[in-house]
Amino acid sequence: MVDWHPLKRWLFTTNHKDVGILYLFTSLYFFVAAGLLALTFRTQLALPSNTFLQPDEYNQAVTTHGLLMLLWVLTPLGAAFANYFVPIQIGARDMAFPRLNALSYWVYLSSGLLALSSFFASGGTADWGWTTYAPLNTVEFSPQVGGSMMGLALMLLMASSIVSTVNFLVTIFRLRAPGMSLMRLPLFTWGWIFTSLLMLWAFPSFVSALSLLIADRAFGTVFFTSPQGGSLLWDHMFWFFGHPEVYVLLLPGFAIVGDLFSTFSRRPLYAKKIIIPCFAIASILSFTVWAHHMFMTGISQSLLEAFNITTELISIPFAIIVLAYILTLRGGSIRFTTPMLFAVGSLGLFIIGGVTGVFNSSVALDTAFRGTFWVVGHFHYTIVGGGLTGLFAGLYYWFPKITGRMYNERLGKIHFVIYMIGFNLLYFPMHLLYDMPRRIFTYDASTGWGPLNLLITIGGFTFGISQLIMFANLLWSARRGPQASQDPWGGYSLEWGVPSPPPEFNFPEGVPVVSATGVTYRPVAAANGGHAMANGGHAYGGHGGESSEEHWSRWPVVTAAGAGIALWGVLMGLPALILGTVILAVSFVGWGYESLRGREAIEAIGEKWPFDRLENLSLGMWLFIFGEIAFFGTLFGAFVFLRMNSPLSGFAWPQPGSVHNIFFGGFNTIILLTSGLTMVFALMFARQGSYRGLQGSLVATFALGAFFMVNKAFEWKELFASGFTFSTNPASSIYYVLTGVHGAHVVAGLTALTYLMVKALKARSTTEAGASVEIFGIYWGMVDAVWVFLFPLLYLL
Amino acid sequence: MIDEAKYAAVYSILMLGLIVEILIAVDRSALGAFADAGILAIAVLQALFIFMVYMHGRYGPRPVAVFAVISLLTVLPLFIALLYSVVMPHHGSLP
Amino acid sequence: MPLKPFYEERGLPGLVPALAPSAEQWQSLFTLYIIAAVIVAGAVFVMFFYFLAKYRKKPGAQDPKDAPRVGVMADRGNPALAAILTALLISLFFGLTLNTFALNAYLQNPPNDPNALYVDVIGFQWGWRFVYPNARELIGEFRVPEINRTCTPGVRGCWSGTVILNITSADVFHSFGIPDFKIKRDAIPGRVNQAWFVAEQSGIFPEAIRCYELCGTGHALMMADLIIQSPDSFHDWYLSGV
Incomplete structure (x- = not known):
């Protein structure tokens, strides 16, 4: 690795391998924390x-253990x-957006510290x-x-996670080495594709x-306190995320198991x-099963039976995968x-967890299982047994690649047995x-649950102590273990074709083909001509004038710190809020001084199917808009739920025109849609090379967007004055949240627009600005499209 | 020039849709039970035009359409279930 | 009746003699699932361990010819197996699902019984309130009549033993469960959910009713005793306290 001061390396790194190591240490730290919490309540x-x-x-x-372990x-x-292996496995020098990758890590750490604090x-x-x-979860019961x-x-x-997801998908789809078709990707990378897609939508x-919960807790909206929303609204929204989430936890480890079965047999x-x-089918189906967590809520039986079947x-796809894994062993020579x-x-x-899962699919058997330790047993077998055990397999598997040293095999086996x-x-x-309810803090001896619980606690401590063996083994071996060869296992993915640990840009011998x-390595001189040009003459590999300054930025860590402090301040007091906001603002200006593409300029060099025609940045923006559609889609879903549930639970939704002024809303709609027109004109002028046209359109877009927000603020003020506040009724709550988050998107857009205008003014050329105008145009179109639904939903229906 | 005309045409379609929406909302009697469905249909069409013409940049509408369809398919089950779980009768109301 | 320790009366979990038809039916469906699970998982594990043992590395053995090498993404396999497995699993699920739906219909739909006893069950932090048709209220204990086979349908003044519960909550999300009857239903503020059962033997079952959804610090203590009485003694109690 590059000979930097360690502080600079670990704080400012944008190297995917360094970021991977940071993730590894941090997640294992949270593992210990959440594990210790589990031991406390098992003791109880x-x-x-x-x-x-x-x-x-x-x-x-119990709560913190669950949230920490899962998320x-x-x-x-x-x-x-x-982070460490996907770029190498696809044959790339780094992630598509290395600075965003570092940002994801630092925001993850800062969110974790916020959670712990x-x-x-x-x-x-x-x-x-x-x-x-x-x-x-509302203030009344949990203040x-x-x-x-x-x-x-x-x-x-x-x-x-969403930022990281976009980054990974762009990387995997756009940065593959020549000849690395999608079907040639190792299973782990495939598993991570589906994990990312699940995260992106769920x-x-x-x-x-x-957002609704925090609005309830902070601003007094009535989503979960009113019978129109309440328990069922949360159940639907939460489990629509919650079930895909459990596959997010399972898939990475489960995919590693497949690669390992192949390698070691x-x-x-x-x-x-x-x-x-099968991974794909399971991922899609995972969005259609969430109501099996709601079998006892008394909602429509035919709906629940449909969820029983899904x-x-x-x-089925999981059974096929398991069978394929087992058949991989056939004719092998297993080590x-x-x-x-x-x-x-x-x-x-x-397998055991999957079989008990079939029991849980039964809407009738659930009369006994719901809310009991059976469920706890089931999901720990799948998530810990399937997911975490697979990830630990990966940890031992890749340890020699990451450290260049071998762990102690005997201790590893002892760890496994215990x-x-x-x-x-x-x-x-x-x-x-x-029969025993989950999450009860005590039980009476007369229930007869004592002996089994004692056994469980003994098992818990055994399980916990076994991890100490692993930590001791790995920490000791990282320094003192015997040197590991480049490919100790005979693996098939590309990381086993590079030195251990891999050099900064992964492939010292050139572009993998x-x-x-x-795999062969094409020396850089012959490599795809344009690639060497793309990063200013730097070589693809570790030699040939590569600058060690390429891989760092100071802004990811600063932004994450600012965000963490600001959010802490939201609840704990103004000084922290101001401090955090100032740090955030400084970091935004700092990002603005760096080139949009960053120092590293990671360019596509090989396979790009199916996104040959989109560039990295625009594909990233489109993927982000995927996430936005899920975000607004769920909010619209909440609106529909409240609207339809209101007459059934005794609340008359206000008639259109009775609260909101249709014509004022229509006027504001015209303003926003006009700003959409000026935005596409900006793009057109950029393409035609008309500098004045570009500048004028951007300014017009900004002015219209700002005018829209001013009108919005005026409208809110009027409504508040007329007694239509956050907490008036479900209709007012959803109105303020929907227009509020949309307004936040407009404000974020205006901020980005300011950057663009400054850049366009300074650059005095349209080619530089063209790409960023285009990406921003996609975003602004999305803001318009969302409002096109909001206006009729809130004003006309 | 062709781009200009296209963008302007879509803009007029959006405006026209907005006016029709408001007209329907102000006088529901004309469409009766279909008023709400008509307004929503117009909104969907407006969003579709924004997606297909304003948002595609220089890549053509096809990848955009694919993205839109996939995304809508993901949230669709949530809508169906949310609707179904409230609209279908349950056992009763508050005692 | 003296209060016996609960487990002496009922045995260990899972080995309970059925106290109600709902529990009996549940138990038989559960047994069906267990049999299917043991057969399927057993077959998979036998194959898994057989392969692990048979294809372990023998001393001095060479790698198979198609052993993984860096950059070689070889493929093999027979897609027909996936189709066969899918068909097998679907036919297995078909049987399990039909039985599940039958039991679900039984558990979900209270019988049309004019002599049923209707009780409102209201969960609160932390306890259960039971409100009887004559407005008599109980907190912390739930009295119901056992099955009365002599009660003629439609004749006033006798309870058949069918108990229909209208379950709701006064504050947060609770879940009402009687594990002995395999009856459970969420108690949700603003909604009423129904459950029903018939008890087949009288007795006192301390803490037989529990809450199955985390509802705050008192969740573990949110219990009620179940008292199943003979029709006559229930009748006496019912009329005595108004």
């Missing part, structure tokens, strides 16, 4: 009528490997379970400020649910051409080193407790 449950924890402490520990441990641990706020943190059911802080931390984390739904993966479509169907042992363990545990014993002692008895017979 070890004996009947125990008093180790108070009820509220218990609830906070701050498992996904980021997968992201650690994805909520523990120390007065009244403690969120205590409503990770599912955050309404209306327990503590730590709960709101956890909500903000979750939103910040979602922002980080996480924005959670952001919209959290010395056979190609069986039926890879079936496995990948839930069964989703087990049972530690990574393979963990892979075998992961698949075995996942891990499996602890795991099964911990989670299997839970299935026998299918993949064909049916293997």
Whole structure:
């Protein structure tokens, strides 16, 4: 690696491998934290009528354990490997947007610190379970400020994940090496594609649910306190995110298991051409099964039976994948080193979890299972057994590649044995407790649940202690372990063709060219001509005048710190809020001084199908708009729910025209749509090379957008004066949230527009500005398209 | 010049749609039960025009259409289920 | 009747003699799923472990000819297997689903029984309130009559033993469950959900009713005793306290 001061390297790095290591350490840190929390409440449950924890402490520990493990441990641990290995596996020098990648990490860390700090706020943190059911999550029943802080931390984390998702998808689709067709990608990269797509669509739904929750908690809107919204609205919004989320947790580890089965049995993966479509089908189906979490809510039985069937169907692609993995072993010569042992363990545990999942798909059996330890047992078998065990397999597998040293095999095997014993002692008895409610802090000896709970707690401590063996092994081996060769396992993905650890730009011998017979390296001079030009004459590999200054930016860490401090300040006081906002503003100006494409200028060099015709930045913007559609789509869904549910629960929705002025709203619509016209004219002028036209159109767009916001502010003020406030009724609440988030998008757009205008004024040329105008134009079109729905929904219907 | 004409034409379509929407909303009797559906249909058409003409940049409308369809397909089940779970009768109201 | 320790009366979880038809039916559906699960998972595990044992690396063995090499993304396999597996699983699910839907219809739809006892169940932080048709209220205990086979349908003044619950919540999301009857339904503020059961043997079952959704610090203590009485003694109690 480059010989930088360590502080500069780790704070300012934009190198995907360094970012991967940062993710790895941070997620393992949260793993220890969340694991210790689990041990505290397992201690509490070890004996009947125990008093180790108070009820509220218990609830906070359970909630934080769940949220940390799901969102701050498992996904980021997968992201650690994805950061380190996806670019190498596809044959790229780095991610498409290295600075955004660093930003994702720092925002992730800052959200995690915000989540942890909520523990120390007065009244403690969120205590409503990770599912955050309404209306327990409202101020009336959970007033503590730590709960709101956890909500903000979750939103910040979602922002980080969405940015990271866009980055990965652009990278994988656009930056593949010559000959690296999609079907040649290793399974892990495929798993990460689907993980990213799931995150891209599911996480924005959670952001919209959290927006409503935070609006309720901070501004007194009535989404979850009124019977028109309430429990069912939250259930739908949450589980629409929540079920895809569990596949987000599973897929990375599950995909690693496939690659490892192939590598360690010395056979190609069986039926890879079936496995990948099965991943796709499972991902799509995962958006159609969420109501199996709502079997007992008493909603329409035919709807629930439909969800019963989709839930069964989703087990079919997984069954096919499991069978293909097992058939991979056939005719092989299996080496049972530690990574393979963990892979075998992961698949075995996942099979058990999958089978109990079929029980959970039954709408009738759920009368016993819902809210009991059976469910806890089931999802730990899938997520911990399948997902985490697979990720640990990956950790042992890639350890020699990351560190250049070998771990201790004997300790690895001891870890595996204790891990499996602890795991099964911990989670299997839970299935026998299918009468015992989840999340109870105590139980009476007369229930007869004592012995099994003691067993579970013993298993929990065994499982926890086994991880210490791994940490000791890996930490010691990273410094003192024997040197590892470049390819100790005989792997098939490209990272095994480069030195351990890989050099800064991954491929020292030139551009990897993949064909049916293997990989060759095209020396840089011959490599695709234009590529060497694209990054200012720098070589593709680690030699030939490469500048070590390429891989850093100071702004990601600053922005993330500003965002974290500002959000902390929202709840904890004005000084922090001001400080955070100032830091954010400074960082935005700082980003503005860097080139839009960054120092690294990572360009496409090989396979780009199916996005040959889009550029990195515009593909990124389109993917972001995917997420926006899910975000606004879920909010519109909430609107529809409130609107249709109101007459059934005794609230007369205001007649159109009775609250809002149709003609004023129409006038404002005209203004926004006109700004859409001036925006496309700006693009047209940029393309025609008309500098004055471009400048004039941008200024007109800005002026119209600003005028729209002024009108909006005027409208809000009038409505407030007439007694139509945040908390008046569901109609007012959804009006303010929808126009509010849309207005926030307009303001964000105006900020970006300011950059563009400054750039256009300074550059005095249209070619430089053309690309950014185009990308901004897509965004502005989306803002218009959203309003085209908002106007009739809020004013006319 | 062709671009200019295209953009201006779409702009007039958007404006026309807006006027028709408002007219329908002000006098619902003309369309009766179809008033709401008519307004929503106009909104969908407006969004479609923005998507296909204003947002495609220089790549042509096809990738844009694909993106739009995929995204809408993802949120569609949520809408159906949300509607269904409130509109279908449940056991009763508050005692 | 003296209060016995709960588990002495009922045995360990899962081994309970059925107290109600709903529990009996649930148990038989569960058994069906268990049998299917054991057969399917058993077959998969046998194949898995057989392959692991048979194809382990033998001392001095060479790699197979198509062993992975860097950059070679070989493919093999027979897609027909996926189709066969899909067909097998769908036919298995078909059977399981039909049984599930039958039981669901039974659990979801209270019988049209003119002699049923209707009780409003209101969850609150933290307890259960039971309101009887004559406005008699109980908190923390729930009295119901056991099945009365002599009660003629339509004749006033006797309860058949069918108990229909209208479940709601006064504050947050609760979930009303009687594990012995395999009855559960969410108690949601602003909504009324129905559940029903018939009890087949009288007795006192302390803390047999629980909340199954985290509802705050008192969640673990949100219980009620279930008291199943003979028709006559229930009748006496019902009339005594108005």
